[in-house]
Amino acid sequence: MIKVLALLPWIDWAAVVLFFGSWAGYAHFARRRSGSEHSVLMATNSVRRQWMLQTTYREVRVIDGVVIQSLSTSPSFFASTTILIIGGLLAVLGGDKANELVRDLPFAARTSTLIFDLKLILLLGVFVYTFFRFTWSMRQYTFGALLVAAAPEAQAFASQGLSREAFADKAGRVVGLAAEAFNDGLRGYYFAFAAIGWFFSPVVFMAATVGVVYILYQREFRSEVLSALTS
Numbered sequence: 001m002i003k004v005l006a007l008l009p010w011i012d013w014a015a016v017v018l019f020f021g022s023w024a025g026y027a028h029f030a031r032r033r034s035g036s037e038h039s040v041l042m043a044t045n046s047v048r049r050q051w052m053l054q055t056t057y058r059e060v061r062v063i064d065g066v067v068i069q070s071l072s073t074s075p076s077f078f079a080s081t082t083i084l085i086i087g088g089l090l091a092v093l094g095g096d097k098a099n100e101l102v103r104d105l106p107f108a109a110r111t112s113t114l115i116f117d118l119k120l121i122l123l124l125g126v127f128v129y130t131f132f133r134f135t136w137s138m139r140q141y142t143f144g145a146l147l148v149a150a151a152p153e154a155q156a157f158a159s160q161g162l163s164r165e166a167f168a169d170k171a172g173r174v175v176g177l178a179a180e181a182f183n184d185g186l187r188g189y190y191f192a193f194a195a196i197g198w199f200f201s202p203v204v205f206m207a208a209t210v211g212v213v214y215i216l217y218q219r220e221f222r223s224e225v226l227s228a229l230t231s
Helices: 010-036 042-057 062-092 097-103 112-152 156-160 164-199 202-221 224-230
Strands: none
Touching: 010 042, 010 156, 010 164, 010 202, 010 224, 042 062, 042 164, 042 202, 042 224, 062 164, 164 202
């Protein structure tokens, strides 16, 4: 354990702890805050539920299937892109050429190949996580499409005494979970940009981490689009 800690100066370990602490802490904070304060996710979840409620009144639901398919293309695109990024990171892992290239960058930290690989492994871990979140988002959109396809006909809700509200709650929640998984993947991309700062210095790494948290907070809780959605 001591040998592992000795691989990096204390400020680097502090930057890594701040990085993971900020990521996990902000994710927890955003979920808790969404329940008590207006947020983009909370506002759009309300719209999704209203969408599913309107679906129960439509005889033909082709448009609903098209919208769900359209929404699922974004996580599909990012999942494919993430696979390419992971492949690129694996290709340079353990090589000296990439390390030499980074050394030539202005203000970049000069490190050994081992330390450089540790930084690459951090990035690799971030993108592996985002890949799983994007693919899970795709699957959940599929589940949402199944619910819409299996929904009773519009007249059946009235004739059989079925609850439109219950269907809207269930289907809206499933589609909302898909959006949350996609949001987690995008958040990972933001923090990946912060991790790139580690190639320059641990101070830049920490500053970039704090900057990413600030940007995420502003966009999710203080953005103009949130004001438009809740007005």
